[in-house]
Structure formats: structure tokens, C-alpha cells
Amino acid sequence: MVTVSCSAKLHAFALAEQLDEKGLLDDFYTTYASQKNEFLFRFVKRQDKEKIRLEKIHTNSPLAFPIKFWQSRSHIYNDIFDALVSRHLRNSKSKVFIGWSGMSLKTIRRAKNAGMKTIVERGSSHIEFQNEILTGEYAKYGLRFKSNPAVIRKELQEYAEADFISVPSNFVRNTFLEKGIPESKLFLNPYGVNLDFTVQLAKNERSSDVFRIIYLGSLSFRKGLPYLFDALKLLHIPGNKFEVVFIGKIEDDFKNYCEKNKRENWKFLGHIDHYDKWNWMDQKNPS
Numbered sequence: 001m002v003t004v005s006c007s008a009k010l011h012a013f014a015l016a017e018q019l020d021e022k023g024l025l026d027d028f029y030t031t032y033a034s035q036k037n038e039f040l041f042r043f044v045k046r047q048d049k050e051k052i053r054l055e056k057i058h059t060n061s062p063l064a065f066p067i068k069f070w071q072s073r074s075h076i077y078n079d080i081f082d083a084l085v086s087r088h089l090r091n092s093k094s095k096v097f098i099g100w101s102g103m104s105l106k107t108i109r110r111a112k113n114a115g116m117k118t119i120v121e122r123g124s125s126h127i128e129f130q131n132e133i134l135t136g137e138y139a140k141y142g143l144r145f146k147s148n149p150a151v152i153r154k155e156l157q158e159y160a161e162a163d164f165i166s167v168p169s170n171f172v173r174n175t176f177l178e179k180g181i182p183e184s185k186l187f188l189n190p191y192g193v194n195l196d197f198t199v200q201l202a203k204n205e206r207s208s209d210v211f212r213i214i215y216l217g218s219l220s221f222r223k224g225l226p227y228l229f230d231a232l233k234l235l236h237i238p239g240n241k242f243e244v245v246f247i248g249k250i251e252d253d254f255k256n257y258c259e260k261n262k263r264e265n266w267k268f269l270g271h272i273d274h275y276d277k278w279n280w281m282d283q284k285n286p287s
Helices: 012-021 061-069 071-091 105-113 127-140 149-161 170-178 225-233 252-261 274-281
Strands: 002-005 025-029 096-100 117-121 164-167 186-188 211-216 242-247 266-270
Touching: 002 012, 002 071, 012 025, 025 071, 061 071, 071 096, 071 105, 071 149, 096 105, 105 117, 105 149, 117 149, 127 149, 127 170, 164 170, 170 186, 225 252, 242 274
Parallel strands: 002 025, 002 096, 096 117, 117 164, 164 186, 211 242, 242 266
Antiparallel strands: none
């Protein structure tokens, strides 16, 4: 049996759903779940449609808002979340603990003391590799990448103390190997997709001569958007024959660069609910 802990959405809900479906989930600790926090659902647009038994979900909604909206201090609230989950783990009968990096060190220690196998989930490259490459990228544009030494230290300690590190791709895996993490400690688990969340879009009956490119994700230097912008400018297609749709929040330090480089046929839609994004895959959407 497994206990899962993550203060944010990420792919933790999907993991908990699959474990619960297979009868392997003991507890799922998070900050907010729409099906659990019905009162807060009036104020939060996010819907969590994963099928997880409510008695398995444990939330701490007061931490949800500062973690999401006070990003510069989110590590402080993640530390609080970690401490609270570690206390709840005292009476757990789970055999395995899975916790997200940056928010699980205390719980990993508690789990190991209880004889559990521990796995830290890391969806990005090794934290030191990430810091190094982003520092270089920001410098190209005359900016300083802000990292928090305390966050880096905590993640490194989680890597060291967990039994395994779960990573989503060979690229991420290789960054851990480059930083001296033993191959035997790395668990490669590529992300899947829940087809129940997609919409079976009707076949487009109208032909369209507009070539549309859609980008999904935050708009930032971290995502490599300058390279995409440069590539788009190389397309020898008349502006009225193609358009680019950007779906996602523009990060503050990228706004100036975005404003200087955008084109008339680029649309910026901002954040869109996860379950509405599929509609933009349908070419019937007006340009």
C-alpha cells in the first residue's frame, strides 16, 4: 500500500487515481481538491475530475493559496506542508511513500523510520543542473536567474535520503547521472495521458487554409520561448495564412521580451482551464 504527498496539482492526482483504482492507495495528502473542499470550490475555478475515493484524500486548504499565489515564499509553506504530512504518517500502515521534491524531506525521514520504501518524484532535471542552465539562459538576456539556496539544499538532501528518485524522461535521468546519482536509484516513469479527459472533437467539415500553431504551457525563459519566437519568425508564410496561439500565463520576467517580439498574428489567451484546452485543438475555432 502507498501514501502519496504533493502540495500542488501536478501529476499527483493522476498517480493517486491510478493507485486507488488498483487498490494500492492508502492516503493522498495535498492542499486542495475540488471534490473534497466544496466550500472553496465556489472561489476556485480548478476542477479535479480524477476518480479518487474521498476518504483517501486529505487536504490542508489554508496552505493552498499562499503556495499558489506567493511563489517567492512557496518553499516556506511547502516546508509547513511537509511537517504536517510527516506527523500524519505516524499511524500509517503503508509500505511505500511517494513525495514530490522540495516538499517531502521530513516525511521521507518519518517514512524511513517506519520501515517504508521512499520515492521522491522529480518532474524536472536535477536541481543543480536546472539552476546552472537557467542561470546561463537568463544571462543571455541580461537578466539574473533567482534561485533559493535553501530550496536547492533541501532537494539535494531528498535525493540523498530517498530510496529511489522517480523521473519522467531520459533527459531528466541523464542530468541525475551527470550529477553522480547512481543509476540503480533512478526510476524512469514516463508520463501517460488519461484519455477520459480529452474531448472527442467532431470532424471539421470546413476546410481552412490557415496554418495554426498552438503552444501550451507557461510563457517564460525557462520554457525556451525565445527559441520558439526565433523559429516562428523564420516561417515564410504570409501573416494572414497562419497564426500562433499561446495558452498559458506570461511570467513576469518574460513580459518585456514578449511585448518586444510578438507579432500581429500571435494570440495570447492566458491561462485556460485544463478541460477547455482541447477545444483549441479543433480547427473550427475562429481565427
